[in-house]
Amino acid sequence: MQPLAAETITGYLGRLATANALTPRDLRLHVTDLAGLSPSHPNLERAAEWAERLGGLKPGHFEDDARKNSMYVRCQHHAWQPALCKRCGYTQDARTVCRRCAGGQQTSVQSRGGAVCNHHQRWHLDGADIDLTGFPEFAHAERCLSGTLWKRGIGLTTGELQLAASLIRYWATDEQLEGRIVDRMKMIGIDSIDADSVLLAAYPEIVRLTTILTDLSFASYLLSARFSLAEQVWALEAAVVTVMHGRTTPRLHQVAERIVARGKIAVEAAFGMRQNANNKRPATLEKALVASSQRHRSCLLRHLSTVRIQILPYEPGIAVPRSRVLDRRRPLPDLVVAEA
Known part of the structure; x- marks a missing residue:
């Protein structure tokens, strides 16, 4: 077999x-x-x-x-840029597969992709089997996750989708939902958006927002020292309300401010990282950003462009971990998301 x-x-x-x-x-x-x-x-x-x-x-x-089916990773073998590395690549966490693809049996895969089977138009995450016929936006989102976002090193559990989902969830707590997402929730049988239902209810919007947040130009603007915190928070809120066709809310503003502030702290820490504990020379910035994203649990640092961010004066800080240590670590959801 x-x-x-x-x-x-x-x-x-x-x-x-x-x-x-x-x-x-x-x-x-x-x-x-x-x-x-x-x-x-x-x-x-x-x-x-x-x-x-x-x-x-x-x-x-x-x-x-x-x-x-290994994921794109940032490692020493490719100058800390997203690449398919034969030595450092790993498969994403196992997820249940579409039952129709498995002949009615339940099994799990670690293949490229997300929560939707485009062949059978089914939602199959966590053993579910939900018909998505009539919602082509799910298929578009799945293709984006399997293509554009996959090449950025983004999977179901790397943190970026969770960040976008949290922003949408907190926006929805103070905003009246309307339009396509309401029709979708009624058809699927979802009463409200919460931590358990947000991915299914707003999967297309989450993927679209993730695409915006992890764009090199946008992420670099969002966490650059060149701009004020207020401007960057406004930009993050604008991305959310544009995708959701709504307006900003107090809860969204609060969470957006925490995300940007923590990300900027992580970027500043990266600028001060030393090559190792025995000298004070600055570490390679690309490597330092990866290390700081792990240390501060800020996933957007993995998507910054070192060309587009303002380089701060170097002040020696902590030493960057060894490359093999960074290569072994797996991406985790943002600490801001975990605390929210």
């Missing part, structure tokens, strides 16, 4: 068991024993060799598949 594109080993073994009239538990225990995994906490993703043997796949199938 052939796996789906970038299907997880755990998901594939579950489908393989069903196809051979076994229970997933029986096959899991068998593979755990063959691969010498811990019986109490077996990680089947480490049993690729045995999964390939049992499924009749060519050796190295899962490794090759993961490489084909």
Whole structure:
């Protein structure tokens, strides 16, 4: 039986068991024993060799598949610019796949893409199976996430979509929803926008806003020391209300101000990062921005253009972590979002 594109080993073994009239538990225990995994906490993703043997796949199938679906990363091997790196690339977090693509079975994949199956027009995130017929904006958003945003290193859990979703959610708390999004919510069966429903209710708007926020010119303007905080907060609010066809709200202004202020602090910290703990020479700015984005949990720093931001006078600060340390870390949602 052939796996789906970038299907997880755990998901594939579950489908393989069903196809051979076994229970997933029986096959899991068998593979755990063959691969010498811990019986109490077996990680089947480490049993690729045995999964390939049992499924009749060519050796190295899962490794090759993961490489084909690896995310764009910023690492030392490509001067800290978004690129497909064979050494540092990784697949995004596993997500449930469209059940129609999996023949009615439930499995998970780590392939390029998001929450929508454009082939069957279904929403499949977290095991859901929601018909999106009549809402072509979801298909457009999925193509944007799989194309433009993917090449910027953006996936479902890298933080940028969560940032845009939070801005829209807080805007919606004080604003009367109207237009296309209201029709969509009624058809899908969503009463209000909250932390659990915002991604489904406003997926097209979230992707569109993420595209704006991570544009090199916009992100660089938003966090540059050249402009005032008030101007930059206004620009962030304007991006949200333009996408949502509304007007700014007090709650949106408050959250936007926190996002911009924290981002500017992170940029200033990046300007002062040293090459290492033993000298005071400035670190490469591109590397320092990646390090500061991780340290301060500010995802927009990964999308700044060092050509467009004003370079502040260098004052030695903390040392930038080693490149291999930065390469191992995975993007996390903004700390502002986590606190809000």
